[in-house]
Amino acid sequence: MKAVVALLLLLCCCPGAAAASVERKSADEAAMVAAYLFNFGRFVHWPDSAFASADAPLQFCLYGETQLDDHLDSLRGKRIRRRTVAVQRLQRGDATTHCHLLFISASERLYLSPLLRAQRGLPVLTVSEIEDFASDGGVIGLLSDNRRLAFEINTGSAADARLSVSSQLLKLAKRVLENREGER
Amino acid sequence: MRYRRLQRAAPVITALLGLGPLLAAPVAAQQTMDTGALTELSFEELMEVEVTSASKRKQALDDVAAALFVISRDDLRRSGANSIPEALRMVPGIQVSQLDANKWAVSARGFAGRFANKLLVLIDGRTVYSPAFSGVYWEQQNVVLDDVERIEVIRGPGATLWGANAVNGVVNIITRDSQKTLGGLALAGAGTENRATATLRYGARLGSGDVADTSARAYLKYERHDDLVTRAGHSADDAWDMAQGGFRLDSDLRSGDQLTLQGDVYRSDLQQQLSLADLAPPDYARRIADTIDARGWNLLGRWQRPLTAASDMSLQLYYDHTRRDEGYIGQQHDTFDLEYQHRSQFAARHQFVWGLGYRNIVTRVDLTPTVTADRDRFNLDFWNAFAQDEIQLWDERLRLTLGIKLEHNDFSGLEYQPTARALWKFNGHSSLWGAVSRAARAPSIMERHSSLYAKTLPPGATAVPLPLPVALVAQGSERFDSEYLVAYEAGWRNRHFERLALDATVYYHDYDELRGSSVQALQIAPDGSHIILPMTFDNSASGHSRGLEINADWLVRDGWRLIGAYSHIDLQIQDNGGLINSGGQTMERNAPENQLSLRSQHNLAEHFSLDFWLRYVDDSASASVAQRTPEKIDAYWDLDLRLAWRVRPGLELELVAQNLLDNARREGDLEALGGASVEVQRAVYASVRLGF
Structure with missing residues (x-):
């Protein structure tokens, strides 16, 4: 028994536990995704025809089962250019045509094709953490990259949706794809 | 004895609990940010923030109106478990005991036991519950633990979605999509009990094209x-390989369609010590060293197709072949x-699921003097249909689930298993759930058609002394019917903190209608050498249980997690007694009343982690x-x-020490035919994991 305690003490005390690390910023994944969505809103421009009026809100929609709810509350009412951000939760099957930014939860992986088909030609910025989302016809796909959150952009899909993506955002993207619908 | 063990354990527990906070201190300097603060950063700064996924694991649990526990990949790896039964010890409400080196x-x-018949186990949708004995041969259920996505454990009836025999629970083992296991993995390990393990896995993208x-x-x-x-300190002669x-x-x-095709093939040799009843004095039992030869293969295909943006279908088909030969029976x-x-x-508020299923099982048995049956081939058909509607009654706040499963089997006919949740x-932050469900456990071949020569009472050993040995034979009966459960459950989840x-x-x-047995009239064997005392299975027993299961998952700080689980059960069985030790009294008592598990997962420094797991049973x-009482x-x-x-990324070394507080301890015994009681030993093993 003593040996076990000794072993424990040894294990607990030795392996460089004392090495103080530099201050690192970290955040919950859901909070990060929410902050990314806000930034995508800042760096993507929608055609005026996408809005009912000059001061109509920029509509963010969350589609499917996500745990972003709590985090998105702090985006509500924030301003992007001259519009305020509105946030709406949608469930599978709900209409999405009024959304400007549509975040598609990983729970919708199976329904992705029909869902993207429904957005075709509409000025909707689609974002998702579903694997290969951008190459499958979405606009922005979120990736995890060495404990950081990264993203890839499909400029072809963005053009189909009549969205203009700032060059700054393209520079930050881990990968830029250019395939348009039907060119794959 | 019990006190002394506690005393011995005490310093370690104190050490672990006391040291924890101390350990955690130096790694601290991490700043956790909320969304508000994150949106103030520039995009470049934002991209440098590390993602912690502390809250991710909660997601799957939160919306389920059932006692669900998910063993994540991380939990599995950090438990140090080498097999699924070992990992299941962390789940509240689950009882696990190792009976010998290869039996669990x-x-x-x-209702614990080698042939615990009220727990349904699935691997990627394939049932591994044995229809002949209504139980699971855990030693034959092997997966590459590294390729497991998660293990979902549901306590309580899961019959509506999963089907018959999911009476007290369902264990659903889900392996990873092959897109998530690209590249190579080599794993090699050696230890005192787990002598050698080697795994080689390779995954690749076969094509990424237009289609x-x-x-x-x-x-x-x-x-x-x-x-x-053994308890006497001898080798239990129960080594095995696979x-x-x-x-x-x-x-x-x-x-949008998804296709999956998967298969496994295995072969295993498992030693065991048997004690088979016979009529030869003085032991009236034959001890034999036996080797089980177990092998099998399976092939499964699944097709999922989205029909619209809000509906889909899936079709699954599998074939499973198993063969197992041992001293007292051969079965295929x-x-x-x-x-x-x-x-x-539909109608925005209803999530509707329905399904149909058919299963055919062909069983062949090789009979022996110990296990006999009225025939050696069985062809069984099972049909089922189910429907379930999940209704949002009040926004997302109140949800009602109604479901029913109808299932037909050749033994007990049609069973209906409804649930309301x-x-x-x-x-x-919090949720409350409640459920009322009914579940049925269908009879096995064994309970209907076969008999087991369990034990010989020597002459004079019975209450009324008889001049001849008495052979106790447990007999199946065509009158034996399903066992039933009506379960009332309630749960509370708190995510306030x-x-x-x-x-x-x-x-x-x-x-209700639990398996019991009734003593039939004594028969003198045709050759006059012994008396046969048949005990026929019937549904004479009934009972009830009350229990409490608690799980607390505390992220003490980034890099240190503590998970505690406590289970309590009080099980009461009424039956008409029975001559051998298989009656209600044993059933009541062979589940430990209290169980405790405390796991600590601690990242010591960037590349080291130290985990411990303390358990009380x-x-x-x-x-x-074999025992009279x-x-x-x-x-x-x-x-x-x-x-x-x-x-370095891709290369990990691991050192695991198990059962540190006891040199050897008995966790349980086989119900029948087993040799001496076996004790589980302290074990140490080391492994190397290389990804390439």
């Missing part, structure tokens, strides 16, 4: 285990299973029919430690 008793909410993305993996696995010891190989292929079509099962499921959302989410997830479940299970009663299995405390070092 795993049950949910009581589909396809990926696949293949694996080979070998493991060899040492003997345990070789298994398999593959999985996943294809995502552009149309060929299972064909077909399932169709359709999910749809409600989930109420309040103040954004950012870093603490609390789950509590209480239940009341009301069992209350005393219980032996299930062995059930022996007591002592309560125990135990401790596992795991130290892992990530040398």
Whole structure:
């Protein structure tokens, strides 16, 4: 028994536990995704025809089962250019045509094709953490990259949706794809 | 005895609990940010923030109106477990005991035993529950633990969605999509009990084209285990080895369809010590050293297709062949299973699922003097249909689930298994759920058609002394019918605290028509050498259980997590007695009343992690029919430690020490035919994991 305690003490005390690390910023994944969505809103421009009026809100929609709810509350009412951000939760099957930014939860992986088909030609910025989302016809796909959150952009899909993506955002993207619908 | 063990354990527990906060201190300097603060950063700064996924694991649990526990990949790896039964020890409400080197008793909410018949186990949708004995041969259920996505454990009836025999629980083992296991993995380990393990797995993208993305993996696995010891300190001669190989292929079509094809093939040699009743004095039992030869293969295909943006269907088909030969029986099962499921959302508030299933099992048995049956081939058909509607009654806050499953089997006919569940989410952080369900456990071939010569009472050993030995024979009966449960469950989940997830479940299970047995008229054997005392299975027993299951998951700080689980069960069985030790009294007592598990997962420094796992299991009663009155299995405390070092990305070394507090301890006995009681030993093993 003593040996076990000794072993424990040894294990607990030795392996460089004392090495103080530099201050690192970290955040919950859901909070990060929410902050990314806000930034995508800042760096993507929608055609005026996408809005009912000059001061109509920029509509963010969350589609499917996500745990972003709590985090998105702090985006509500924030301003992007001259519009305020509105946030709406949608469930599978709900209409999405009024959304400007549509975040598609990983729970919708199976329904992705029909869902993207429904957005075709509409000025909707689609974002998702579903694997290969951008190459499958979405606009922005979120990736995890060495404990950081990264993203890839499909400029072809963005053009189909009549969205203009700032060059700054393209520079930050881990990968830029250019395939348009039907060119794959 | 019990006190002394506690005393011995005490310094370690104090050390662990006391040291914890100390350990955690130096790694601290991490700043956790909320969304508000994050949106103030520039995009460049934002991209430098590290993602912690503390809250991710909560998600799957939160919206389910059932006692669900998910063993994540991280939990699995950090438990140091080498097999699924070992990992299941962390789940509240689950009882696990190792009976010898290659046999396990795993049950949910009581009714423990080698052939625990009220727990349904699935691997990627394939049932591994044996129809002949209504139980699971855990030693034959092997997966590459590294390729497991998660293990979902549901305590309580899961019959509506999963089907018959999911009476007290369901264990659903889900392996990873092959797109997530690209590249190579080599794993080698050696230790005192787990003598050698080697796994080689390779996954690759087979094509990414206009029509589909396809990926696949293949694996080979070998493991060899040492003997345990008997209580007298001798080798239990129960060493075993197993070789298994398999593959999985996943294809995502552009149309949204997903196709999966997977299969495994395995062969295993397992030593065991048997004690088979016979008529030769003085022991009236023959002890033999036996080797089980177990092998099998399976092939499964699944097709999922989205029909609209809110509905989909899936079709699954599998074939499973198993063959197992041992001293007292040979058995071969060929299972064909077909399932169709359709999910749809309608009227915005209803999530509707319905499905149909058919299963055919052809069983062949090789009979022996110990196990006989009225025939040696069985062809069984099972049909089922189910429907379930999940209704949002009040926003997302109140949800009602109604479901029913109808299932037909050749033995007990049509069984209906309805469930009603409600989930109420309040103040954004907590939820309450409640459920009432009915479940049935269908009879096995054994209970209907076969008989087991369990034990010989020597002349004069009976209450009324008889001049001849008495052979006790447990007999199946065509009158034996399903066992039933009506379960009342309620649960509470609290997510109020950012870093603490609390789950509590209480239940009341009301069992009816449980298996009992009745003594039939004595018969003199035709040759006059002995008397036969037949005991026929019937549904004469009934009972109820009450229990409490608590789980607390506390992220003490980034890099240090503590998970505690506590289970309590009080099981009462009424039956008409019975001559051998298989009656209600044993059933009541062979589940430990209290169980405790405390796991600590601690990242010491960037590349080191140290985990410990402390467990307490209350005393219980032996299930062995060889004893005249059930022996007591002592309560125990135990401790596992795991130290892992990530040398560089892809290369990890691991050192695991298990059962540190006891040199050897008995966890339970086989119900019948087993040799001497076996004790589980302290064990140490080391492994290397290389990804390439």
